[in-house]
Amino acid sequence: MTKVAKVHEDGPKRTLKQMIEPYIYLLPFAFGIIVFTLYPIVNVVLMSFKNNYDFMSRSFSGWGLENYIYVLNDSYFHQALANTFKYVFIIIPISMCLSILLANLLNQKIKGSAIFQTAFFLPMVTSTTAVGLTWRFMFNNNSGIINAMLGLFGIEPINWLQIAGNNFYALCIYGIWAILPFTIILLLSGLQNIDPLYYTAAKVDGASSTKIFFKITIPLLAPTIFLVMCINTISTFKVFNDLFPLFSGPGVANNLFTAVYYIYYQFRVTRPPRYGRAAAAAVILFLIIFVMTMIQKWVEKKTKY
Amino acid sequence: MEKFKANFKLSMVFVYILLIFGAIIMIFPFFWMITGAFKTTLEINLFPPVWIPSSFNLDNFKYALQAAPFARYFINSLIAMVGSVSVCTFTTILAAFAFSKLKFPGREVIFTLLLALMMVPFEMLVITNYQTVISWKIYDTVWALIIPFTSSIFYTYILKGFFDSVSDSLYYSARIDGCSNWKYLWRVLVPMAKPSLVTIILLNAISRWNSFLWPMIATINVSNRTLPFGLYAFVNEGGAKTELMLAASTITVLPMIILFLFARKNIVNGVARGGIKG
């Protein structure tokens, strides 16, 4: 096929129509990307350097780092970053371990795998809001099923939602539940790409199933595990949506501020809205995610077999 | 050999126990949501909780539809989803074709830059897009829910991947027969790409239906809300009764559950290929 591909480069002499044609195909796509992705990026960066930017009049008092200085010294922002990192560090290891276990179980020759798959993957396609509200009801102090189940083990009811600290754990429990389907799907497809011959060979050699798991499955799955970990780190770093159905906002006395919520807070909650500060926070968030993505790409390259 | 078999069976029992336990935890909120939607106010507030509602009548759904315009929300969600997904699919097909099969200067560079743009979180774009819809005077209309989502780098990337895998000899074959690019795209490539297109449309539809942040920012009037945001506002603003909230939640998730039951394989494969985009 390389022959034909090469031919392409020196194809028939182009008429004007042929030269314009590709751009016509790209036009509708480019419209959306330029207006709603490219321009916003440029604009948000510019906005972050405009002091006292006013949205209605689009006026500002001058260029400078005021927004960054404000945001970086804002205790809310510090708290938001601290919460976000803490959240990521709790969610990622626990969800990865559970997902590796469950993906391996689903990868066995089991009957009714369609039913299991439906059960495990359903949360991925359903609205965070609707499911989050249901969890809020399950976490309920007085009539929640979770406290009822804990009661069976003699544990006193926990006020999950209305006590600062507890609500963070509620957020984590919900977050782990919500991220499992996606994680399991990616790991499962990684597992299915492992040549079964490796397992047969190991069994012939008399390796125990524990040994097979740690000496064959895990090393061969390592690139997938890492990739999923990176994707999940980035997506959990953007935790925001879940706050609304569970707590109607950032928790008790704003104790659950997250990085993205901080952006939202600056341009939607504060009066008057502080677009410049929201933009500065967005740029900082982007830089953090950018670094994470670069680490991901770098390790991906290093771990290619 | 006998012992090996026995061991094997025992370990499989263990596998099933763990899987069933895991499946129950994953599915439980849905069970609780749907059964809760049939419970009476009394049953909902009992402690310890009632597992199965005493009767399965649709009263809660009726009351919920009266308490807030959920029918309206449902239609808004549907319009926003169908509108943005259909236009987006169209622009995606055209762009993927141009990037995969047509030659123009800077093609590779532009595509690489687009991939880099995918890294930018949507949350960062929201501020400006909010300004844009206001200055275009489409704030708080259904257009604000459609127009910003008419092109997607992510889906273009997936579809281009499929188009790339189609041998160029098909293209030249058609060209020698006098087939235009336009005809080749719609008569040959698109029918061949049906499975990829279905995946793209499903993933896009799911993420449009469930989107929460943008409708919350871009709409304000009750009559312009979509289901997820309307549902949230219903709870947050009205202090709604739990059983009505659960009934409304059921209305919100049901279309996606049905979709998932019918197209599970396609959705799962699509997610496995590129991850879902929120």
Next chain:
Amino acid sequence: MKVKIENLVKRFSDNTAVDNFSCEIESGELIALLGPSGCGKSTMLNMLSGILMPTEGKIYFDDDDVTYLAPEKRGVGLVFQNYALYPHMTVLENICFPLEIQKVPKEERIARAKKMAELVHVETMLDRRPGQLSGGQQQRVAIARALVKTPRLLLLDEPLSNLDARLRIEMREEIRRIQQETGVTTIFVTHDQEEAMSISDHIVLMKKAVLQQYAAPQELYDEPMNSFVADFLGNPPINKTFGVMNRGKIVLDGGCEVAYPKAVDLDDGHRVILSMRAEAIVVEGPSEAMAEGVIEQTYVMGKEVLAFVKLGDFSVRAYIPAELQLTKGQTVKLSLKNKGVFVFDEETGERLK
């Protein structure tokens, strides 16, 4: 339709794929474009189809200059190596497709497609999709699709290379039959000399962008113009030895003297290539001996024995009658026939008379 190619050149940014290529192809012939991979034969085909435009030179179909004509206006049919069938269309839809594009009325195109399907023997599988067909059947459908618009010229790119050995022989005869029934001028690309020899009227042999020889298969085999042509054709490969002229004899490297009468006029010290087809070497024959060699190895192959005979530094294949009962290590006398023995200039590779 006649095809005339004049001084055709195709340069890519980094190399020249076709260099100063000229030839004339008679109407109704089956032509093989033969050569090792990378010799420019596919580039040649792509220039004929119009996918590629030449850098210099001219291409004429009959009297029309088509050099820079768009592919769809040339009236050529092209069959790709991977057949390029549309997987989502049935066999009938595939064959109809070129006519659909030309806006031929539906009834007519179905009738024409069915006729074409009969010609290539796929009329019983019109409703199947390409994925349900064997490689040979896919090939037939691809040929039918290329022929349905009654092209002036049919081009086939490595038509047999994706088939297994048995099908390959069957399909090459089919290609010959279909070509003769339709009478369409046909050019096919191949790197397999046996394929080219067996079905084509004429062979265009290329090497490194340059036309080596354009002739009928037998002529190419009997009268190669240079050492490359001689090497490329024939099975087993021709015995190629190097030596220097000394008083009318060729002294092969390693010291063996060959008294080949046709080389007697060459100047002393002239370095030559002596190429001998295995069937042109007579071992212990009635005629006068021209060289002596030692038998290295013998393989019994039914009525004949294939022997490797050491001549100087070279080991040459020869067939010897089984009844001679020659064995390893024995010294034998060899003589060479007139036909199938060639002397080339070592430097240029050109044939020396």
